[in-house]
Amino acid sequence: MSESSQAYRVLARKYRPQRFSELIGQDAMVTTLGNAIRRGRLAHAFLMTGVRGVGKTSTARLIAKALNCIGPDGQGGPTIDPCGQCDPCRAIAEGRFIDVLEQDAASNTKVEQMRDLLDTIPYAPVSARFKVYIIDEVHMLSNASFNALLKTLEEPPPHVKFIFATTEVHKVPVTILSRCQRFDLRRIPAELLAGHFAHVCAAEGVAAEPEALALVARAAEGSARDGLSILDQAIAHADLEGEGQVTAAQVRDMLGLSDRGAIRRLFGAVLAGDAAAALAGLRAQYDHGVDPATVLRGLLETVHGVTLERMGAGADPAQSAEEREALAGWAARLSFVQTHRLWQLLLKGHDEVVRAPMPIEAAEMALLRVIHAAELPDPAELVRRLARGDLPAPGGPAGPSGGGGHAGAPQASDAPVAPLAPASGAAEPAPSPDAPADFRAFHDLVYADRPRLALHLHDDVGLIHYAPPLVRLRPLRPLPGEFLRDLVAVLRQRTGMNWTVELVDGAAAPSLLEQERAAEAAARQAILDMPVVSAAFAAFPDAELIDYSPAMQARGRAQGS
Structure with a gap:
């Protein structure tokens, strides 16, 4: 194996954030920590939770750096922007700083191991400002380990800070959560990931199609580490292809994605x-x-x-x-x-x-x-059509018991289902003289009993056909699932008739709300077109017509008379 192959570091490690400004998608947390450091209001315990690869462990190390940075001149204090050059910053980044102890709870679950860690807490840090304990995947600790940690976590020595990281915060006892300042790290949006991957490709000297980076970002599902691992593989795949460019077609082929x-x-x-x-x-x-x-x-x-x-x-x-x-x-x-x-x-x-x-x-x-x-109407529509007689019922004249067919002839069940809109020759129920005269009266009838239901009739539907007890409406916006059921129930209670209300597509009149707005706009324009009003606006160009409504116009005419 060549020396360069041995020295290669995968992108997920090479581009691990070394400053808070390099953390992508976690602005709220960075702002909170920055304000806490500047004001000297640092908590003694932090809990980082979120899906894999969003920066929990990286944030823990950054906090350790921020607390222990001494600046290039050795005189600095805690800062949200650690220098990365002083001995504590370099040692923490390389994982060899004696006063920052990282422990993997998945392989150190026993209470004896937790007690050994707690025994070191009373001792002052060797060379740092704070002794920082980072426990990754803290939810893997045993109940006994959590219980041993409780008292120390509530009242630790002033030189000690705890930072926990977990992907399954619901498994952490409430008694631990209540003693920590919690930060929920969000999934990183795909567009931010794609921009980050473009920056990485530029730094690596690799050409990549924007669509390819978008595919990698989407496959990462909000995880920067997962995305960098996929990008690493995609770059290797492009090199093997001999083109040296990461293309969308290669990424699809590599991930098994469909075009x-x-x-x-x-x-x-x-x-x-x-x-x-x-x-x-x-x-x-x-x-x-x-x-x-x-x-x-x-x-x-x-x-x-x-x-x-x-x-x-x-x-x-x-x-x-x-x-x-x-x-x-x-x-x-x-x-x-x-x-x-x-x-x-x-x-x-x-x-x-x-x-x-x-x-x-x-x-x-x-x-x-x-x-x-997709060609069939829904079951409720079929039931309504059978009730109206628009469809032949099973066992009718065309069916096996009808006596009118012959061997091999299509039966009623073989007939194509009627389209959603009724055939032009389909019989419709005759309008009832006791029903509301028009759709506006229909709305008012419902409003008297169910104002909220009438609001949907007023704002969200357009009338296609009104022939009581049959009403066809076109939804202009999403309606509640129980809209038809409640509407038919109210109508039956108010009129004693069995109504059929259908929601279908087709040419429809504007909603009542749109009609009212159009009428108001026309009346307003009529006022503006009056000679005396036009003259007033000509004399006073900055004037405007305010607080106008048709009702006010009617009152004005009444007062003038």
């Missing part, structure tokens, strides 16, 4: 109902070594992205322009009902693929189920 472009094409085939293209796309991914469960997961992420896009959420910086454009197009075409149905079907399919003895066959069946089920 997001292929996932978008597969999703488009599913939405188009093209079973042959969908199965071919799935097989192509499988032949490239992508796990079928990973393909289903990619489809789930796409459905989630479409739903967020429909809600107007901000764009994910890790997404390409093509991906954002595709999501926006699907969000404009798919309703919330359709995206929720797709999510449930794909989630069930993913669970089946994970547990199936033949994953690729299970994935194919899952996609076929999604394609065919």
Whole structure:
């Protein structure tokens, strides 16, 4: 083995933070510690918790540096910005400082080992300002070890500081937690990780595509250490390829990730109902070594992205322009009902693929189920149509007992399911003379009993069809799950009629709220267009019309008369 290979340090160790300013994604903790050090209000015990690789142990060492730094001239005091040059800073960074004791609780769980550590606490530090005890994975200590630590942890000597780190804070006794100042280190956002990896690649002299770094950041799941390990592997993989550049295609191949472009094409085939293209796309991914469960997961992420896009959420910086454009197009075409149905079907399919003895066959069946089920109305819609007579009931004239069929003829159960919108010739119930005359009166009827329910009718839906007892509405915003149930119950109680209220897609009138705003804007404009008002604004350019409403206009006309 060459000397350079022996001297190589992996990126996760080489780029371990040496200053608080190098900690990414933990600004709140750094601010708190900096203020505490500057004001001399340092706690005697700290607890760092968070997922692996977010900087718990690194933060513990940085605190030890901050407490014991003496500056390049040897005259400095505790500081949030340790110099990194004095003997304590260098020794702590190299793990050889005698007054900073690091212990792994996973391999030192016994109470005897804890008592040996506690026996050293009364002695003053050899050469430092504070003696610092860092216990990693503290949740692994035994109950006896925790009990032995309690009294010392509550009232330690003034020269002692404890710093604990854990990934499973719920396993630490409450009696320990109550004696520590706790910091919850957050997962590092993917965009910050991608920027950090770009800085590392620049320092290493390695070229990398932004999309490749975004893939590494996403695979790291908020962990800087995991991401640097993946990046280390990706750089080695690029060198083996002979190009010397980290590309998105190489990262996907290395991690076994599906091509997001292929996932978008597969999703488009599913939405188009093209079973042959969908199965071919799935097989192509499988032949490239992508796990079928990973393909289903990619489809789930796409459905989630479409739903967020429909809600107007901000764009994910890790997404390409093509991906954002595709999501926006699907969000404009798919309703919330359709995206929720797709999510449930794909989630069930993913669970089946994970547990199936033949994953690729299970994935194919899952996609076929999604394609065919997407064409069907939901069970509640089918029940309503059967009740209205829009669909032939089982056992009717076209069924086996109807007597009108013959061998080999399609039966009622073989007929295609009607689309969500009723056929033009479908019979609808005649309007009832006792029902509210229009949708505004319909809203007022509900408001008298359930104001909060009426608020959704007023703000969140547009009217498609009003022929009591049948009402068809288009949701303009997400509605509570119990909206239809509560609405039908109120209507039945108030009118004694059996109502049918449907939420469907289609051309709809603006909501009542939008109509009121439009009417108010028109009335306001009519006021502004009056000659006397126009003359007033011409004479006083800085004037403005305030506190105006149609009701005030009516009162003004009444007073003028």
